[in-house]
Amino acid sequence: MKVALFLEEAGLEYEAIPIDTKLGDQHTPTFRAINPNGKVPALTDGDAVIFDSNAILLYLAERTGKFLPRPDAGSAARAELLSWLMFVATGVGPYSGQCVHFRLFAPERLAYPIKRYDFEARRHWQIVDDRLAGTGHMVGGTYSIVDMAVWGWAPRIPFMLGDEAAMAEFPHIARLMAEIDARPAAARARAIETRHPFKGDFDEAAMRNLYPQIFAPDPATARAR
Numbered sequence: 001m002k003v004a005l006f007l008e009e010a011g012l013e014y015e016a017i018p019i020d021t022k023l024g025d026q027h028t029p030t031f032r033a034i035n036p037n038g039k040v041p042a043l044t045d046g047d048a049v050i051f052d053s054n055a056i057l058l059y060l061a062e063r064t065g066k067f068l069p070r071p072d073a074g075s076a077a078r079a080e081l082l083s084w085l086m087f088v089a090t091g092v093g094p095y096s097g098q099c100v101h102f103r104l105f106a107p108e109r110l111a112y113p114i115k116r117y118d119f120e121a122r123r124h125w126q127i128v129d130d131r132l133a134g135t136g137h138m139v140g141g142t143y144s145i146v147d148m149a150v151w152g153w154a155p156r157i158p159f160m161l162g163d164e165a166a167m168a169e170f171p172h173i174a175r176l177m178a179e180i181d182a183r184p185a186a187a188r189a190r191a192i193e194t195r196h197p198f199k200g201d202f203d204e205a206a207m208r209n210l211y212p213q214i215f216a217p218d219p220a221t222a223r224a225r
């Protein structure tokens with residue numbers, strides 16, 4: 001969604017190709033040739049092949065010169081932009097994802113992983129909220145790819161934390177999300193997925209495509225073979 005948001009905001013022409021991860025489209029040789037990590041999103045642009053959502057945002061921002069308030073490579077301002085972009089990619093995203101996984105999808109609902117990831121996800125979101133309390137945006141005092149990166153995750157905070165009221169804890173995030181949601185580009189980005197009939201059922205086939213480790217042998221057993 002964050003890549004779709006950029007493409008729509010920048011008015012770029014693009015073709016959205018649905019990859020239905022519950023059906024296992026991410027594991028086809030054709031898709032793996034684009035993203036060896038087998039995850040969406042990925043983008044091709046002429047000879048350029050890019051995967052990982054924040055890398056795509058940075059690529060598109062550099063390519064177009066848009067939504068990049070810290071453009072000078074090697075500058076202190078650029079360091080700030082990179083720090084926050086990577087913080088979202090390596091902290092906010094993975095901790096929030098594991099928070100959902102251990103609470104809802106792990107074969108055993110173990111107390112400690114649920115506690116650890118809930119704690120870490122909330123800690124990361126609090127850092128984002130505190131950051132937004134300052135100038136209202138993640139970097140440069142203006143709408144940028146880092147805000148778009150946050151928008152890709154933040155609307156799902158109540159679901160990710162398993163807490164309907166969670167957004168009330170992050171008023172600055174809630175305000176920024178409302179601002180971005182009110183932009184016509186955000187509505188156009190969200191409309192993309194409604195045009196594709198994605199598999200809805202979280203059945204065993206979907207679980208095997210998304211969480212193959214659940215069905216893999218225990219590592220100790222596999223080593224002993």
Ligand SMILES: N[C@@H](CCC(=O)N[C@@H](CS)C(=O)NCC(=O)O)C(=O)O
Pocket residue numbers: 021026038039040041051052053054089093209210211
């Ligand atoms: N770091 C990656 C994470 C991408 C990711 O986890 N994508 C999920 C969907 S949101 C996916 O493709 N899952 C399929 C799978 O794990 O098989 C990014 O930001 O692009």
